[in-house]
Amino acid sequence: MKLNTNGNVYTFCYAAVMVIIVAFLLAFVASALKETQDANVANDTKGQILSALGYDKATIDVAKVYEEKVKDNLFEAGELKPYEEKFNTTYGSLIKEGKLHVFTGTTANGEPAYVLPVVGRGLWGGLWGYIAVNEAKDKVLGTYFYHESETAGLGARIGEKWFQDQFIGKPIFGEDGNVALTVTKAGAAQSEFEVDGVTGATLTSNGVAAMVKDGLTAYKEFLGGAAACEPVEEEAECPNVCEEDVKQ
Numbered sequence: 001m002k003l004n005t006n007g008n009v010y011t012f013c014y015a016a017v018m019v020i021i022v023a024f025l026l027a028f029v030a031s032a033l034k035e036t037q038d039a040n041v042a043n044d045t046k047g048q049i050l051s052a053l054g055y056d057k058a059t060i061d062v063a064k065v066y067e068e069k070v071k072d073n074l075f076e077a078g079e080l081k082p083y084e085e086k087f088n089t090t091y092g093s094l095i096k097e098g099k100l101h102v103f104t105g106t107t108a109n110g111e112p113a114y115v116l117p118v119v120g121r122g123l124w125g126g127l128w129g130y131i132a133v134n135e136a137k138d139k140v141l142g143t144y145f146y147h148e149s150e151t152a153g154l155g156a157r158i159g160e161k162w163f164q165d166q167f168i169g170k171p172i173f174g175e176d177g178n179v180a181l182t183v184t185k186a187g188a189a190q191s192e193f194e195v196d197g198v199t200g201a202t203l204t205s206n207g208v209a210a211m212v213k214d215g216l217t218a219y220k221e222f223l224g225g226a227a228a229c230e231p232v233e234e235e236a237e238c239p240n241v242c243e244e245d246v247k248q
Helices: 008-052 062-069 092-096 155-159 161-165 202-218 240-247
Strands: 070-076 079-082 100-106 112-121 126-134 140-147 182-184 194-196
Touching (some): 008 070, 062 070, 126 202, 140 155, 140 202, 155 202
Parallel strands (some): 182 194
Antiparallel strands (some): 070 100, 112 126
16 A cells, blocks of 8 residues: 555654654763863853852863862851862752852952852843952952843843952951941942942842842851841850851
8 A cells, every 4th residue: 555645644653753753863862962062161161160259261271270379168067078079060959958058269369268158039030140359258259140131231240240349358247246248229339338230220220239238148058147046145255166256
């Protein structure tokens, strides 16, 4: 019997076979490239951390400089412990779980620094970044911020150097010991704790402000702000982590 190539059955079977073949090929290619893709994502994340430390990731061997200059740690039970498991490329869920990564390293100028990952939400999607703080943990040495889908030419400008450089040298804590560093409306920054937001991108700027405040507050015990200790009676002793901060 001659096959009817114009019939619906033939068309359906042909389409089904092609879909299966294409799906198989795509799955094979994705599997074959996964290791390379994962390595590229990890390398890009390391480049972002180095950017917060003042390095130009476009002009350096990211993998080599990261290996030489940066160490990954977890802040647990009031102390830093080396992190030796698989390198993470996202930190939002980890921070929510209380798994606080702290990267120790040196800036492009040779100054000791700590780098803290922060995450937040902008107008259209997620925000993330890294904040480098000085050895005394009270001043910003550098930042790197980026976004998932903010508007080009507006909110997306948080990824530009001019915006990020505004944070350099800014103090973190106010007189009450809480995080005071923030982002204001474009052109409205006045105090030493404020940086100008992006013109025409108020909601994204507000998202960065919230990300910075919430992110640094999550690390309040490590940073040693006054908020690290709960109010106590005058005769009572402060927890060890705060005692250590006072000794420093």
